[in-house]
Amino acid sequence: MNTDLLLQHISKHISLTGEEEDILKSVLHSKKIKKKHFLLQEGEVNKTATFVTSGILRIYSIDKNGFEHILQFAPPGWWIGDMKSAITQQPATLNIDAIEDTEIIWISKEDLEKLYAAVPKFERFFRILAENSIASYQQRLVNNLSLSAAERYDNFCKLYPSLVQNLPQKQVASYIGVTPEFLSKMLSNLSEKK
Amino acid sequence: MNTDLLLQHISKHISLTGEEEDILKSVLHSKKIKKKHFLLQEGEVNKTATFVTSGILRIYSIDKNGFEHILQFAPPGWWIGDMKSAITQQPATLNIDAIEDTEIIWISKEDLEKLYAAVPKFERFFRILAENSIASYQQRLVNNLSLSAAERYDNFCKLYPSLVQNLPQKQVASYIGVTPEFLSKMLSNLSEKK
């Protein structure tokens, strides 16, 4: 298991002694998820904290007409989860699957509680992480409430330049909240205007 | 200053000794905000954590056409803030003002850091708080991406039954993401269908 990316990510917010790092490592597990396979499906309980080390995951809901709505992509260095399910340990309403072959590091909920008890610094780490996540959800909501589809697309490109290149267009459409047909039309209109 | 509601709220997630409670109380301040007055304006820096003890606050963005988009209401027992500004200490893009005469308890960012150092349990408390907030932002996003205006209204009513009664309709419209005119029409259609 390659923990470099995770340790590097953690060290941006808290610093660990060698001993603390060992305690952390003792609760880490890794897993590979093949493209199109699920990490979490609607109805299952989200029982782990998940950190992506390679590939890309996505988290999305499926509405009553069967359409997918993507909440977040998780490229390497990102955490992902259905937070309501993780907190309440009730069945998830969100799905997580792999857009490409992906490798993750995960920690079980019980081990995470043990980790908090053994090294309280991790409460701090995950607090900071959660607060950053709130900041981006607030921004995302503002964008969805106040911007046009074209502006949301622009925004997405600026925020995730690497993803725009590698993602099928329909995934981008699902994230910014339009149909693939409309995004396609929008892009061809944009390019002919130049 | 009446700290009952705050202490009760905190005790749902962590338990404090008398001494720890005293340390907390030493960093608390209270403030009254009159109806329509601002707690935070776009361009200012969000320098405090804010807990509502009476009244109602709202946090919203103003788009380039001058329209308001409400992210969250904060009735008594809720925290509120522009998280990006609070983290980065850069100018806020969100506004917070009072819908009714309101009383809050606030903690400065510096004192909050001191509190974390003195009583690490508070890292845990605010981690849990932040995680719950993420859960509701995830839900809110799903709703905005996948539900019709009527369904979002329904949802709002179930989630904040007390607010629907007391809030001007146009505030509800701004929260669910439609114009006041459309919400008005929607409601009169709904009622005549019965």
Added chain:
DNA sequence: AAATATTCTTAATCTACATTAAGTCCGCCC
């Protein structure tokens, strides 16, 4: 390399919701 599935495009038609505008009702301040 063929077969199959998935993604992307184009275009016609449709609809949920926005915009504009006018009028009514109500609380609040001088």
Added chain:
DNA sequence: GGGCGGACTTAATGTAGATTAAGAATATTT
């Protein structure tokens, strides 16, 4: 208590983006 600004309503018209459908281009599987 009369004027006034804000909140709500109604209705006509406009539009961003959805839906439907069909074909073309790209991947993926065998």
